Amino acid sequence: EFVTAGVVAVGSAITAGLLAGFNVFNCMINECCNDRWISTNFTDLSLTLRSKLYGQHLVTEPVLKHLKGHSRETPSKALVLSFHGWTGTGKNHVSRIVAEKMFVKGMKSKYVHLISATKEFPHEEMVSFYKDKLRDMIERAVKECPRALIIIDEMDKMPPGVVDTIKPYLDFYEELGGVDYRKAIFFFLSNTAGNDIAEKTMRYWNEGVARESIKLKEMEEVIRLPALNIKSSGLWHSELITKNLISSYIPFLPLERKHVKQCIKDSLLEKKIFKSESEIPDAVVQEIADELEYYPKDVQLFSTTGCKRIHQKIDFVMETV
Numbered sequence: 001e002f003v004t005a006g007v008v009a010v011g012s013a014i015t016a017g018l019l020a021g022f023n024v025f026n027c028m029i030n031e032c033c034n035d036r037w038i039s040t041n042f043t044d045l046s047l048t049l050r051s052k053l054y055g056q057h058l059v060t061e062p063v064l065k066h067l068k069g070h071s072r073e074t075p076s077k078a079l080v081l082s083f084h085g086w087t088g089t090g091k092n093h094v095s096r097i098v099a100e101k102m103f104v105k106g107m108k109s110k111y112v113h114l115i116s117a118t119k120e121f122p123h124e125e126m127v128s129f130y131k132d133k134l135r136d137m138i139e140r141a142v143k144e145c146p147r148a149l150i151i152i153d154e155m156d157k158m159p160p161g162v163v164d165t166i167k168p169y170l171d172f173y174e175e176l177g178g179v180d181y182r183k184a185i186f187f188f189l190s191n192t193a194g195n196d197i198a199e200k201t202m203r204y205w206n207e208g209v210a211r212e213s214i215k216l217k218e219m220e221e222v223i224r225l226p227a228l229n230i231k232s233s234g235l236w237h238s239e240l241i242t243k244n245l246i247s248s249y250i251p252f253l254p255l256e257r258k259h260v261k262q263c264i265k266d267s268l269l270e271k272k273i274f275k276s277e278s279e280i281p282d283a284v285v286q287e288i289a290d291e292l293e294y295y296p297k298d299v300q301l302f303s304t305t306g307c308k309r310i311h312q313k314i315d316f317v318m319e320t321v
């Protein structure tokens with residue numbers, strides 16, 4: 001009996017060893033939820049954000065700070081960053097950069113989830129079904145990898161009330177149903193409060209105050225109230241706001257012509273129309289920039305579509321050159 005027990009024990013040890021070996025080998029080739037596939041080194045991310053995100057000082061540093069803080073051993077809750085601003089100001093751009101620098105497979109990682117509210121939750125009358133659907137999506141994502149990045153785009157198109165269903169997962173609980181949600185990262189993207197952010201930025205400009213001296217704290221105030229009170233914000237009367245479950249509101253300021261010009265240069269290089277920045281004639285950049293619309297009409301300060309639609313404008317202008 002003693003001998004049999006010994007043989008069984010040795011057998012189990014060998015099986016466990018083989019399994020562990022297989023897992024190590026498997027995770028060298030296939031994506032796993034570990035440090036080989038998910039980075040906790042923020043150097044590259046910080047360099048990229050600093051050089052490739054224009055005019056958004058209230059985004060670059062706060063986002064980096066939150067990500068670094070949250071990556072420490074055991075965070076007390078999931079990180080929830082709510083991105084707000086006009087169209088084309090960089091909300092998706094930042095999300096993509098973060099995904100690409102944190103996850104080896106970038107946006108293609110099975111641990112990065114991009115949920116489009118208009119695609120997934122198009123009908124207002126289906127709220128209760130959508131609540132189950134969203135809850136299920138989040139549970140599956142975090143069960144598969146506690147360090148998942150979940151991006152909800154077009155939050156303002158989400159039927160009111162749906163998002164509150166994920167409240168427990170964003171709270172300070174150690175675990176829910178055997179799953180720890182505290183290492184997960186959520187980005188909410190919306191245009192809500194975009195006009196309020198633009199107005200405030202405009203006011204500073206009129207007073208001759210440098211854009212870079214605008215503080216995060218005051219902009220957060222500008223966002224929080226509209227997000228809570230506008231029915232089509234996705235966060236209308238949401239407990240995520242009232243119970244302080246959103247870690248930070250990140251304002252994307254409207255982009256000025258000089259930022260748009262930087263985006264144009266990037267796009268011209270990306271499209272391989274020019275080989276280096278020094279080859280790009282100013283007149284070409286100017287002409288493409290003139291194709292966009294600016295607000296307010298008299299001073300033409302902010303691009304109403306940020307850096308969006310630049311690719312089409314390049315095609316149009318280069319076609320006629």
Ligand SMILES: Nc1ncnc2c1ncn2[C@@H]1O[C@H](COP(=O)(O)OP(=O)(O)OP(=O)(O)O)[C@@H](O)[C@H]1O
Pocket residue numbers: 052053054055056085086087088089090091092093094190191252255263306307308
């Ligand atoms: N601040 C920025 N710095 C550098 N490039 C930018 C910036 N904002 C936008 N872009 C460029 O413009 C493109 C469109 O921007 P993006 O999709 O990030 O806008 P958005 O804020 O998510 O808009 P929407 O609210 O319409 O979803 C990006 O892919 C990027 O190339």
